[in-house]
Amino acid sequence: MPLTLPAPCTPDPMAAPTLRWGILAPGGIARSFATALRARTGQRLQAVASRSLPRAEAFAREFGATAAYGSYAALVADPDVDVVYVAAPHSEHHALALLAIEAGKGVLVEKAFTRNTAEAAEVVAGARRARVFAMEAMWTRFLPHVDVVRQCLEQGLLGQVCTVTADHGQQLYPDGPQRLADPALAGGALLDLGIYPMSFAHLVLGGFTSVTATGQLTDRGVDAQDAITVTSASGALGMLGTTMLAKTPTTASICGTGARLEIDGDFYGPRALVRLVAPDGRELDRFVAGDTAYGLHFQAAEVARRVGAGELESPLMALDETVAIMGALDQVRTQVGVRYPGE
Structure with missing residues (x-):
């Protein structure tokens, strides 16, 4: 019998439970993520934060976020945010992931996860200690x-x-x-x-x-x-x-x-x-x-399914x-x- 490829078993992203997302750092990858989130999932963009409040407000208006903040600390303190997407440069992943984790938020951290192994291990240990979800955003x-x-x-x-x-x-x-x-x-x-x-x-x-x-x-x-x-x-x-x-x-x-x-x-x-x-x-x-129009929505749906099931990774x-x-x-x-x- 000739070899054939198996069919994919990827769940429908639209069927994932709805989470309220917060985005830290509204740059290019955050824009792609928010676009896919809105077009191909039932997820909700709740808040966005930037060091520049006008930049956060412009992003919030464009993508329909409920709240915009001029500091990252203010976003992670928002009780209406379920999970945080860290979209800053690599140099900030460690600090921002820990900021969200210490506020009791689950995190999806852009790849590469941190600058180095020591920082990655600290984020993982922090998430496990706080009993919150964490994942590297290796969307592939x-x-x-x-x-x-x-x-x-x-x-x-x-x-x-x-x-x-x-x-x-x-x-x-x-x-x-x-x-x-x-x-x-x-x-x-x-x-x-x-x-x-x-x-x-x-x-x-x-x-x-x-x-x-x-x-x-x-x-x-x-x-x-x-x-x-x-x-x-x-x-x-x-x-x-x-x-x-x-x-x-x-x-x-x-x-x-x-x-x-x-x-x-x-x-x-x-x-x-x-x-x-x-x-x-x-x-x-x-x-x-x-x-083939989008791709980042599959990882968002995976986060929503795992968090909805009470899983931590x-x-x-x-x-x-x-x-x-x-x-x-x-x-x-x-x-x-x-x-x-x-x-």
């Missing part, structure tokens, strides 16, 4: 095509996995967002772009036993690009790359002894195409996503895995020579 984990990939791995459809490849490059330096060039904001390619192939490989391989990296730094000391090799306990290899100097194919593959998966256009996003390919190169099956992006991936990112930065102020 919750997309339908990744559910297909996950099922293929669980069913052993590919045979023994031998190699994983993934890359993520965007032309964002030197003319892109200035935060990517700034060490004080934990800039560089790795935490912004490289987190995608690293998290994907960690999902596929079930963890890393070694991480080897080389990279190119900018004149300000952040990484412009990185080439990374990882190994797993089974002996499988991952070959990963990231750059903010050029647009790369942003594809991924999982190669096993029985078949391989090829993921195109971009592998981490809602428009990805998954192809199941035989060892002789024949395409056996393919999965094409249906609704998601098994699809478990907190211990987030900390482990952060540890691998630390190893990459150490090897390429990137250190952020205050570390």
Whole structure:
């Protein structure tokens, strides 16, 4: 019988319980999140906070939030906010996540979760101590095509996995967002772009036993690009790359002894195409996503389902895995020579 891809089992985001969300830092990713929240979920945007009250008010008007605040502390103190989305630069994730947690709020923290492992561990410990939900906003984990990939791995459809490849490059330096060039904001390619192939490989391989990296730094000391090799306990290899100097194919593959998966256009996003390919190169099956207009709504719905069920984390992006991936990112930065102020 020919091999075929399993159908995705991703729950309908519209069916998730409604939470009242607060957004800290109304920047570009917050705008994408709020757009998806309104278009594809039953979630409610309750409040938004910025250090600039006029900016928060403008965002609130645009997306229909009930309240706008000129301080982050004021938002997390709002009793009508159920869960907080931390959308600030990486350098602020640790402090803002703890601010929300200490106020008794669950948190969805943009990826990369924090600057380093120590900060990640502190946020996780704080959430567990306070008994509130916490999750890294690695939105790719919750997309339908990744559910297909996950099922293929669980069913052993590919045979023994031998190699994983993934890359993520965007032309964002030197003319892109200035935060990517700034060490004080934990800039560089790795935490912004490289987190995608690293998290994907960690999902596929079930963890890393070694991480080897080389990279190119900018004149300000952040990484412009990185080439990374990882190994797993089974002996499988991952070959990963990231750059903010050029647009790369942003594809991924999982190669096993029985078949391989090829993921195109971009592998981490809602428009990805998954192809199941035989060892002789024949395409056996393919999965094409249906609704490709948005993607961030799937993670919001996952948070709502878990919080509604009284759970404190998601098994699809478990907190211990987030900390482990952060540890691998630390190893990459150490090897390429990137250190952020205050570390």
